[in-house]
Amino acid sequence: MTRDFKVEKFHAEIISKSTLLKALSYLDKKKITTPLLLMDIEKIKDNVSLIGNNIKNSKVFYALKANPDIAIADLVNKQGIGFEISSEGELGILSSLNIKPEKIISSNPVKSINFLKMAADYGITFFSYDSANEIDKIKRFIPGANVYIRLSVPNEGSAWPLSNKFGVELDDAVRLISYAKHQGLNPVGATFHVGSQCTNLDNWNIAINKVKILGDMAKQRGIELSLLNIGGGYPINYINNAINIEIIEKNINKLIFEKFSEDLEIYIEPGRFVVGNAGVLVGSVIGKAKRYDEDWLYIDVGVFNGLMESLGGIRYTYIVENYKSKKKRWIITGPSCDSFDVIDKNVILPEPDIGGLILILSGGAYTISYASEFNGFLIPKTILI
Amino acid sequence: MIKFPEKEPYSPVEYTYEVETILHQGESKYQEILVIKNPYYGRMLILDGIVQLTERDEFFYHEMLTHVAMHAHPNPQRVVVIGGGDGGTVREVLRHETVKKVYFVELDEEVIRVSKKYFPTLSAGIQDPRVEVKIMNGADFLRKSPAPVDLIIVDSTDIIGFARSLFTEDFFASAQHILEPDGMLVTHSESLHFHLDLVVEIQKILKKIFPLVDLYSVPIATYPGNWWTFSIGSKKLDPREARRSFEIETRYYDDEIHKHAFLPRKLYEKLLSKQLAW
Numbered sequence: 001m002t003r004d005f006k007v008e009k010f011h012a013e014i015i016s017k018s019t020l021l022k023a024l025s026y027l028d029k030k031k032i033t034t035p036l037l038l039m040d041i042e043k044i045k046d047n048v049s050l051i052g053n054n055i056k057n058s059k060v061f062y063a064l065k066a067n068p069d070i071a072i073a074d075l076v077n078k079q080g081i082g083f084e085i086s087s088e089g090e091l092g093i094l095s096s097l098n099i100k101p102e103k104i105i106s107s108n109p110v111k112s113i114n115f116l117k118m119a120a121d122y123g124i125t126f127f128s129y130d131s132a133n134e135i136d137k138i139k140r141f142i143p144g145a146n147v148y149i150r151l152s153v154p155n156e157g158s159a160w161p162l163s164n165k166f167g168v169e170l171d172d173a174v175r176l177i178s179y180a181k182h183q184g185l186n187p188v189g190a191t192f193h194v195g196s197q198c199t200n201l202d203n204w205n206i207a208i209n210k211v212k213i214l215g216d217m218a219k220q221r222g223i224e225l226s227l228l229n230i231g232g233g234y235p236i237n238y239i240n241n242a243i244n245i246e247i248i249e250k251n252i253n254k255l256i257f258e259k260f261s262e263d264l265e266i267y268i269e270p271g272r273f274v275v276g277n278a279g280v281l282v283g284s285v286i287g288k289a290k291r292y293d294e295d296w297l298y299i300d301v302g303v304f305n306g307l308m309e310s311l312g313g314i315r316y317t318y319i320v321e322n323y324k325s326k327k328k329r330w331i332i333t334g335p336s337c338d339s340f341d342v343i344d345k346n347v348i349l350p351e352p353d354i355g356g357l358i359l360i361l362s363g364g365a366y367t368i369s370y371a372s373e374f375n376g377f378l379i380p381k382t383i384l385i
Numbered sequence: 386m387i388k389f390p391e392k393e394p395y396s397p398v399e400y401t402y403e404v405e406t407i408l409h410q411g412e413s414k415y416q417e418i419l420v421i422k423n424p425y426y427g428r429m430l431i432l433d434g435i436v437q438l439t440e441r442d443e444f445f446y447h448e449m450l451t452h453v454a455m456h457a458h459p460n461p462q463r464v465v466v467i468g469g470g471d472g473g474t475v476r477e478v479l480r481h482e483t484v485k486k487v488y489f490v491e492l493d494e495e496v497i498r499v500s501k502k503y504f505p506t507l508s509a510g511i512q513d514p515r516v517e518v519k520i521m522n523g524a525d526f527l528r529k530s531p532a533p534v535d536l537i538i539v540d541s542t543d544i545i546g547f548a549r550s551l552f553t554e555d556f557f558a559s560a561q562h563i564l565e566p567d568g569m570l571v572t573h574s575e576s577l578h579f580h581l582d583l584v585v586e587i588q589k590i591l592k593k594i595f596p597l598v599d600l601y602s603v604p605i606a607t608y609p610g611n612w613w614t615f616s617i618g619s620k621k622l623d624p625r626e627a628r629r630s631f632e633i634e635t636r637y638y639d640d641e642i643h644k645h646a647f648l649p650r651k652l653y654e655k656l657l658s659k660q661l662a663w
Contacts, residue, residue, distance in 0.1 A: 002547045012394045017575075018586035021545050025553050042586065046659065 003357065006323045006350050014317045014361040015277065016238045019043050022385045023280045027357060034357065035301040035380035036282040036369055038252060039067075041075060043278035044311070048079040051234070051270055055213065056257060058266040061105055063232055064090045064364040066271025067279070069382045073097060076274060080234040084269040088115050091122060100336020101125070105189060106227065107269060109150045109166045128191050130168045132179055137181045147180050148229050149173050149191040152212065153207035155203040159314055167192065170210065174217045181223055189227030189265075190214055194279050196272060196366075197314070198233035199242055201251055207307035215260065228256065229267040236276040238362050239315050245273065272365040279364020281306055281380060285320075285352045286335055295330050295350070299358050300343045302334010305377045307360070308370035310343045319359040323350035336375040389421055392434035393543065394577055396609030397473035400436070402429065408503055413495035415547060420503045426607065428503055430471055432496070432542050436607050440563060441509065443473055446573075448638040449603040449646065450615060454536050454571040456631065456643055457617075457624040461535040462486065467523030467551060469540030470496030471647040472508030478538070478632040479510045480646060488534070490519045493545075524550045535565050539572035554586060557594040569619040570595070576610025576663075577602065577656070583655060584614050591618040599624050600653060601646040603637070638642045 005024060015023075018149070019040040026038055037066030042197060049383075053308035054060040060081040064073060068090060073083070074097050083092055083099065086108035094104060106115075109130040119127075120141040127138055130150040138145050152167030173190070180187040195204035207230075215225045230252060235242035252276050256266065273298065303311055327350050335342040371379040402423050409420035419431040427440030438446065451474055455461050462485045462611040466474050471492040478487055489511065491497055497518070500508045501544040511518065519526055523539065536562050541548035550556060551572070560570045572576045574587040585602070595618030617624045625647050631640040648656070655661040 002550050004547070007394050007545055009392070009394045016582050017395045017580050018543060018582040021549060021552065021583060021586065024545060025549055026548060028553075029555075042589075046582075049659065 003321050003324075004317050005321050005359070006098075007319060011317060011319055011361065013241055014239075016230075016278065017045065019278065019280070022331060023359065026383070026385050027282065032282065032357065033298065034282055034284040035306065035378065037306070037363060037380040037382045038280045038282060039069070039072060039275065039364055039382060040278045041384050044072065044075055044275060047274050047278060048076065048081055050245055051273060052249070052268055054164060054246055055253045055266050056262075057119070057264065057267065059269055061267060062274050063267045063269045063271030064093065065369055067275040067367075068093055068369055070096065071382070071384050072275060073234050075384070080251065086111065086115070088118050091115070091118055105229075105267065107150075107231070111137070113137065113141075122374050129176065129180070130138045130166055132176060135176065135180045135183050135185060140184060142185060143184055146186045146188040146189045146227075148178075148227055149177055149187065149214075151190055151192045151207070151210055153192040153194060153210060154203055155193075155195035155198075157198060157200025157203060159235075159312060160199035160311075166303055168308075170214055170217065173214055174221065177218050177223055177326045178221055187218075187223055189225045189229060191229035191231055191267075191304050194233040196233060197235045197238075197242075199235050201243065201248065202228070203233070204248070204252050205255060208252070212259040216242035226263070228260070229266065229269065232269045232271050232273070233271050234273040236272055236362055236365070238332070274365075276365035277362045279362065279367065281360035281363030281367060283358050283360065285354055285356050285358055288351075288354065297332045297352070298335060299332060300338055301337045301360065301380060302343060302377070303342060304334060304336055305371045305372040305379050306367040307334065307343050307365070309366050311340070315344055316363065317361045318347060318349060319361065320349055320352040321358070322353040322356035325350060335377050338375070389419075389431070391431075391436055391609070393609045395545075398609065400607070400609065402426070402436070409499055410540065411495070411499070413616070415493045416493060417544070417641050418500060427600055429607075430500065430504065433546060435543055437542065438471060438473060438504075438507070439607050440504070442606060444636045445603050445605050446608075446613070447473035447477050448635050449601070450474055450540060450571065450573060451538060452599060452633070452635065452638040453568045453643060453646060454538065454617060454624060454631050455481055456640075457619070457622060458535055458536060458567065458569060459622075459628040463488060463532070463534040464488070465525070465526070465530070465534050465537045467537065467539045467541070468492070468548065469538075471500040471504055472497070472511045474506060474538055474540045475516060476510040479513055479515065481633075484515060487513075487516045488519055488530070489516050490521060490523045492520070492522050493519045513635050522550060524553075524556045524559070527556065527563055530563050533565045533568075535568050537564065537570040538570070539570070541573065544575060544587075552590065554590050554593055557591055557640055561594045561618070561620065564620055569617060569622070569624060571615055571617045573594040574600070574614045574616040576608060577612040579610030581656065581662060584616070585659065586615050588657060591616055595619055596621070600648050602648065603646060630631050
């Protein structure tokens, strides 16, 4: 059976034609039980191949939290890049795939004791920190570890800001670097995070300037920084075109290498960019309601079982099945009883039938990894296509 | 003069045609069917907002879709044409005297009816006694067709529309199943300029089924991206080689075009391995 979807021009900016063909062909195949997450293997490979090409001396570590599906982790590993992780659970996934410890780093500035023990046993040697306490913890379990200080940088223009929870200012940073050295750790470098889905090039500019000042301050204390971990933040297309990765990386490369020596090593930790646009979340329309002059559309994937990021302001692009040609403005909500479970209050869509499928594009990152079975609604099953 | 703007979602360039006359405007069970007359191209067949053919340049597409495989095969007698309700591909197949039987499998009977009325030079061959018209889905036909065939030619509409059932692994597998040992399947596979990812994907799906898979192209002004490709899957014979002498009447295709239409091997490898993309 060939399902009838309304594919329009604006969809083409969000999902590639080959990914769409694979997703639609999968959905034609059989009776579909939603919700589902379809992940395009080729697209993940393509995405990985785009990262780091324009930054010298760079190594790429996939931020596993974006989508920790084991088959995806396996695929990413086979593309030759490493992983960035934070927890026992994430390390468990990587250890079941026998991933070498040299390919793993941990950039969460505050790690649990149990994770540090497990990381020590596994042989991981690169960690971030932003407190004296963390230095003491790392020293206890992984003496001599390579550590990079997390700086606080502006996150304006990012859909998902991260800086107010983590990072220190320059004076504290340089004090902590000295303390780490004093405690026998190897304070090898610095890191920052411009915020996830960052569309503001200035964030990288400001952050790299700050690292330069830190590097100079550290040098005065006899400590040389040889590693710059620029975190993640590369944006993908959700409802419109994000800045191209090539432009972002060329800008970063220029900023770094006009300020630092040629042999500075660069780590990049993309998550969203690796898996986001390879994923299509597939839900079903379960209800429609007219309330005053508002049209409400209820679907079986919502804030709690996949679309958590809509609360932070991520807006998605949809393709509907079994549509009527007239378009309307919809409020789209998830299936649960919670009134927080509203995905978007302003979506123009042709009216779908009850039971029709609804595709949520760029659904591969930070969807399943956030999902719970709150209220008994299932977490979308991941299928690689 | 009114204008017709083409709506192919995956074309970054919007093609707009002047409309001298609207000859037919209707909706079949499957799609919107429009026939217009353009001052330059003459009559044009448009399905679901996408140009399928024009009187002036249809021969590029129909000749190239048909004659490459017809010449690579040593003796094509039984041929399946899936889609191509206008009849252009069937017309080209019938130019070959070897042909004894053509199964013409079209889902949308209305396209045949409209084409007979407005494109008589294309649809003329449908009346030929060697042609058996089957109004059904091409994938279903291949699954049920009992007797083996020499060639399968897929002449479909846009791949992400309802024609996508003709681009699945299952479809190619059932094609492979009913092809004779020296059989081949050829299908259009969109534009290298605008749909490179899709061209590569179709090649990859074909490679799962056929031992020999190749790609050739022809420039077509009225298809988005212009650099139009055809993907060919073969059970045994290299399609780059023409095994029959060139004796039929054509305007564009000939023995020399056959050789040059295939992508140079180095370029082909670069595209398939994604070393070259844009």
